[in-house]
Amino acid sequence: MHMFDQFLLSFSPISGIVVIGVLSAIAALATSWIKPELIRWIALYGVPILLAYFLYWHTARAEGGTSGEYAAWQFVFIIIWGGAGILASSIVSDFIQRRRTVRAEPSA
Secondary structure (H helix, E strand, O other): OOHHHHHHHOOOHHHHHHHHHHHHHHHHHHHOOOOOHHHHHHHHHHHHHHHHHHHHHHHHHHHOOOHHHHHOOHHHHHHHHHHHHHHHHHHHHHHHHHHHHHHHOOOO
């Protein structure tokens, strides 16, 4: 088993929320400079869901369980983990947008 697989298997469901939240916040920082707002919004909502999907299914495959067993729980974990990532991304994105607005306003 690879070190990455062992690292993922050490996660609890709660730590999955934290990992997805942190990675999504970092992704929101990285994509905050993108000019087309549509692409920024796709990244804001798409990256956390993709990260949650990857983390869930990679962990499931590393444990060696049957896919039917994990398929029954996939939506619960992916929605909760992805929701945590979307929340973290939204907070970071909102903070960056507010900061840009404050900097753009002239001082009185």
